[in-house]
Structure formats: structure tokens, C-alpha cells
Amino acid sequence: MNHYSIYWIKEEFAHHFFHSSDVLYRFIKEYQKNKNREDLKRQYEYxxxxxxxxxxxxxITDNHPISSCLRAEGDRLNIYNDIQYISLHIQKKKINFRSEMIHDAEELLFPALRLFQPYLFIVGNDLNNYGWISPVTQRKKNKKGQVLYSYL
Structure with a gap:
């Protein structure tokens, strides 16, 4: 089974790092290797x-797929159906989960998480996989008086 971690990134940093997610990935990996470094710890917390x-x-209990089963035990969740299985462990700053393939999480877990929060960053702990659970959209600023007309 593959091991993944999910981090909830503050909105301002999600917008900043959306197109340079490799930088965020390298930072998280560096923090995981050097948790005793105070500078990395403060940045991670921030x-x-x-x-x-x-x-x-x-x-997640209310929004998991109807075709799946869910078993909760404290801060652990198991979501499964006939052929797919995900084991979740919710910690203070991250969610760890295990699944055979990321596709299993896409079907059983990610739809509920997308409804919960769009600024979630996923890191494969065994593989060099990483990415956002949802596209980070830039909010349009209110542009009063600016209208585009076409005379066709």
C-alpha cells in the first residue's frame, strides 16, 4: 500500500504556490526530514x-460515496468497498492515508475532501507524487465600470 499525507494550506499560500507546487513539495519533504529545525517548524506552522x-x-461520514462503507475509530477512518480500501489517520496538521492506488482515494475520499476544503495539498510519502486536491481559483476583483462590448 502507498502512503500519502494531506496538508491544509492557508489560502494566501495556496494561491502563491499553486503554480510552483514543486517548491511547496520540497519544503514539506525538508520539514519531514528536519523537524528539529526551528525555522522550518515555524514556517510549517505558519x-x-x-x-x-x-x-x-x-x-466525511456524511459525504462518502453511497457505494462504500465507512468505519470510524477515534481519529481513524476506514473507507472501503468490494475492491478498494483506504485507511485514514487524522492528525493535528495533516491527514495520513494508505491506499493501494491514488485512484482509490480519488473515488472514495477526495470528493468529500473537496467539499470540505479546496486548499489541500497531497504528498506521496513513498513516491515522488504531489499535487493539489482541487484547482486553486483566483477570485476576480470587482471591476466596476469595466465592461467588454462586441458589435458583431
């Missing part, structure tokens, strides 16, 4: 959000 365990578990 750019990531805490996961509210009880509301997240409740949200």
Missing part, C-alpha cells in the same frame, strides 16, 4: 491549518 478532527470525520 502556512498550514489545523484539521478539526470531529467536524472532518462528520463531514
Amino acid at each position: 502556512i498550514t491549518m489545523n484539521f478539526p478532527k470531529s467536524s472532518l470525520i462528520s463531514h
